[in-house]
Amino acid sequence: MVQYSQVHFDASFGALSDPTRRGVLEQLGRADASITALAERFHMTLTGMRKHVGVLEQAGLVRTEKVGRVRTCKLGLRGLEAEAAWIERYRQLWGARFDELDHVVEELTRKERVDERKKRK
Amino acid sequence: MNERSESDATPAKNPTTVERKSERELVVTRTVNGPARLVFEAWTKADLFRRWWVPQSFGLTLLSCDMDVRVGGQYRLVFRHEESTMAFFGTYLEVIPHSRLVWTNEEGDGGNTVTTVTFEEHAGKTLLVVHDLYPSAEAMDSGSAGALPETLDQLDELLVSLGSSVPS
Numbered sequence: 059m060v061q062y063s064q065v066h067f068d069a070s071f072g073a074l075s076d077p078t079r080r081g082v083l084e085q086l087g088r089a090d091a092s093i094t095a096l097a098e099r100f101h102m103t104l105t106g107m108r109k110h111v112g113v114l115e116q117a118g119l120v121r122t123e124k125v126g127r128v129r130t131c132k133l134g135l136r137g138l139e140a141e142a143a144w145i146e147r148y149r150q151l152w153g154a155r156f157d158e159l160d161h162v163v164e165e166l167t168r169k170e171r172v173d174e175r176k177k178r179k
Numbered sequence: 180m181n182e183r184s185e186s187d188a189t190p191a192k193n194p195t196t197v198e199r200k201s202e203r204e205l206v207v208t209r210t211v212n213g214p215a216r217l218v219f220e221a222w223t224k225a226d227l228f229r230r231w232w233v234p235q236s237f238g239l240t241l242l243s244c245d246m247d248v249r250v251g252g253q254y255r256l257v258f259r260h261e262e263s264t265m266a267f268f269g270t271y272l273e274v275i276p277h278s279r280l281v282w283t284n285e286e287g288d289g290g291n292t293v294t295t296v297t298f299e300e301h302a303g304k305t306l307l308v309v310h311d312l313y314p315s316a317e318a319m320d321s322g323s324a325g326a327l328p329e330t331l332d333q334l335d336e337l338l339v340s341l342g343s344s345v346p347s
Contacts, residue, residue: 065273078281084202084316088201088202088316089284090227098197099183124313125279145197145199148197148205148207149195149196149197151237152195152197152207152209152309153192153195154208154234154236155232155233155234156193156209156211156231156307157192157234158230158231158234159212159218159221159230159231160192160193160212161230162221162230162231163211163212163213163218163221164212164213164225166217166220166221166227167213167214167217170217170335
């Protein structure tokens with residue numbers, strides 16, 4: 059199943075084909091980071107990382123804020139939407155699953171009560 | 180403690196929460212109205228498990244479900260999705276009746292995902308905590324072991340729309 063989804067995921071990421079940019083988005087989904095920290099994490103020069111961040115920023119996936127001498131990168135609105143949507147889909151999947159589990163447990167509970175009543179008679 | 184208002188006439192469903200705990204961990208929590216021993220039964224008996232694990236809205240058909248619930252025992256679920264079949268399989272690592280289940284999910288290439296489920300009973304209800312530990316951040320981001328194709332298709336659409344405006 060993992061393999062199946064991998065194919066789809068990679069295809070849809072065609073536009074975001076650069077692995078570093080994908081990595082930066084994933085990284086920012088976990089925590090904000092400075093350009094310097096990102097450059098180190100992805101073993102690149104500051105200039106190289108600035109370019110990647112610029113591309114992501116233009117797409118609204120990332121936004122940056124300069125505080126003092128440090129430029130901090132965060133997920134942009136669209137980046138946050140993607141993150142939230144990902145979690146929401148997962149929540150829906152489990153929600154639907156648990157709703158069905160409720161029915162099964164309700165039935166087991168009812169059955170147990172009936173069995174107990176029978177025993178008492 | 181209940182954050183939601185619930186009317187007596189139509190008992191609301193208990194909320195499901197999902198938390199991304201770290202780059203490799205996802206935690207799902209949900210309370211089920213029933214004692215832990217019955218909830219545990221629904222997780223460990225194949226004929227019960229198959230009734231809820233793949234809800235009808237998923238558009239998948241569960242072809243078979245085999246579960247040998249004991250430490251070292253295996254499970255294997257086979258689904259049909261459109262023209263193909265997919266298997267979901269692994270090994271039980273811990274089985275503590277009415278309280279804890281741990282299993283691996285072994286169909287991925289990049290290592291096994293480990294799922295831990297705990298059952299905590301409070302006043303006749305059971306708090307379920309499902310903890311997935313992925314082999315890598317990439318494995319988690321590219322589709323969970325529990326995620327199903329149609330869900331991922333929706334995500335694809337979203338990513339395509341997000342990616343379309345990115346200059347290459």
